[in-house]
Amino acid sequence: MIMKVKWCGFDFGQCVTEPGGLRNPRLYGDLYKELGRPELIPEKILRYRILKEKYGSYGEIKEGHRDEIYRFVLDNNPKAIELxxxxxxxxxxxGDGxxxxxDYLQSQRIELQxxxxxKKTLGPVGTDFVSRSLKTKGLVKYFKEMVTPQGKINLEDNSIDLRYKGLTKEDGTxxxxxxxxxxxxxxxxxxxVMVGDKPDTDINPAHDRGFRTIQYIGFxxxxxxxxxxxxxSFRELKKIVRKKE
Amino acid sequence: MSGPIPKKITVQYDDGIGIEANFADLPYPFRQELLRQPAFSQANPAAGKENFVLLEWEDGWCEVLQVDPGCCEINRYYVISRPEDVGRLSLKKSDSYPELIEIIRRPMELKSVAFLGTYELSLERSVREGKKVDHFFSLKKVDDILEKEIKHFQMALIEEGIDLEALSNQGSAARTLEKIARRMGIVASRRQQDLLDFMACLANMLRKQGSSPR
Known part of the structure; x- marks a missing residue:
């Protein structure tokens, strides 16, 4: 089925970006080697895994217990927290491909957001985790704007359109x-068309409001x-999505 | 790991200099690694059945390990495949962070876990995340394996011709307990002293039952 659209929205976590590279031996390995304390690596990995057992998943820790990562795993070391x-x-x-x-969607002149x-981010708008990641990964050339419950953020000048403030994907607002x-x-x-991995936030509420929806199960x-x-695979989008004139 | 807590460690160099460190200041995995070594192991005569986890595999292999006395129940068991498989058994603690036990030996084939009761494992669901798959297991309470182990212990004593009452008095108690464990088909999971403490614990339980084989 070909979808002819003018706008394409992408979810961020486990879609635009994938946490596969965030394996603990690499994350804590690199971090504590940079801090000059490589002997602490096994303990830090173990502590992070123990924290996962307390809350059930790394996602749960990052959504609501980041302070505990800082305290229990990183010993409130400011340099470690920054790193x-x-x-x-x-x-x-x-995401692969x-x-x-x-590039293809942009060449079709389809607007991307x-x-x-x-949920898993901290920091003032514009310098938050998602914004910084999009900038670090060089994805701002595709995504000039980001729609979030904190507002619509312009990633080039960090200005915010507050009409989205307090609205969420999950409740559909x-x-x-x-x-x-x-x-x-x-x-x-x-x-x-909205592309994402989570039925409850990316797909079903958007579908109920008439958006076309594509579930990404690559990760x-x-x-x-x-x-x-x-x-x-994202490459499948090249066969599915066309510009609506 | 329960039992006496080491306080200090000293490293003596060949130039005569000795450097001392507080044991608690050393990284946790290193402390665990040190305490695994027979040279630093101490028996824990106070260890009761509530301090041991008994793991049994589909192929009959059986391992025992001693856990922190604060552990109060099994939290969950799951296996991460990446493609190598690593099992993670976590135990809740009443007063601190959970205890995490990594299972390297055939983690998908772990049959049961005995800790404050015996639980059979069965694969409940598998969730793929990128290149890894998490396999989550359900735990079903079954008849406690510990009662069977006490009987096996008693049988092993008879077969080896060992007197239960004389067991604790023997100078070679460790070797005797290892011999009984071998006959029972139980090995230590990460520290040989855990096995010896478990065998001593079974002996105590048998004594309390008042059913010495001789």
Whole structure:
């Protein structure tokens, strides 16, 4: 099925970026070697794994217990905390085949945006984890803007459109505002496609508001959704998505 | 690991200089590694059945390890495949962070875990994340294996011709306990002293039952 669209939104975590490169031996290995304390690497890895056992997943720790990473794993060492933030970004992988596909979509003159819930991020808007990662990975040339519950962030000048403030993907209010904004610019929801991995935040609420939806299962398959299409590789988008004139 | 807590470690150089460090200041895995060594192992006569985890595999292999006395229940067991398989058994502690036990030997074929009861494992779901797959296992409580182990211990004593009452008085108690363990088919998972403490614990339990073979 070919989708003819004018706008394409991408989820950030486990979609645009993948945490596969964030393996503990590499993250803590690099970090503590840089700190000049390589002897601490096994202990730090073990502590992080223990923290995972306390909260169930690394995602849970990062969403709500970052302070405990700093305290229990990094001993509140300011330099270690700073390096941890840097390494988290450096070691994130970009989804396989993504840049090639973004080149294609851009050549089709399809507008691209990141639509992120920003649950695992800290820091002021513009210098937050997602913004910094997009800048570090050189993806700002594709994504000039990012729609988030903190507002729509312009990644070039860090200005914020506050009409999205407090809205979320999960309850669908963010997609309501997005549909309204696109409509004002002459783009109907069925001329927009949302790409993401999470049925509950990326796919189902967007689908319910008339957006086309593509579930990306290249990194993780989170189960059935209302998605119009399911892809394993971003390269498949080149066969599915065309510009709507 | 439970038992007496080391306080200091001294490294003596061949030029006569000795450097001392607080044991607690050393990295945790290094402390664990040191305490695994027979040279630094101390028996823990106070260890009770609640201090041991007994692991049994599909092929009948059986391992024992001693855990922190604060451990109070099994949290979960899962295996990460990357493609190498590593099992992670975590135990809840009432007053601090969980204890994490890594299972390297055929983790997908671990059959049961005995810790404050015996639980059979069965694969519940597998979740792929990029190049790794997490396999999560459910735990079903079954008849406690410990009762069977006490009987096996008693049988092993008879087969080896060892008197239970004389066991603790023998100068070669460690070798005798190892001999019994071999006959029972139990090995230490990470520290030989854990096995000896477990065997001593079984002996105590048998004594309490008042059923010495002789």
């Amino acid at each position: 941890f933030g840097q390494k988290e970004q450096e070691l994130l992988d970009v 993504l840049e090639d596909t973004l 990141v639509v992120s819930e920003m 963010l997609y309501d505002a997005l549909a309204q904004e696109l409509k004002e610019r002459g783009i109907a929801p069925h001329e927009a 993780i398959d989170l189960g059935k959704s209302k998605a119009d299409q399911v892809i394993r």
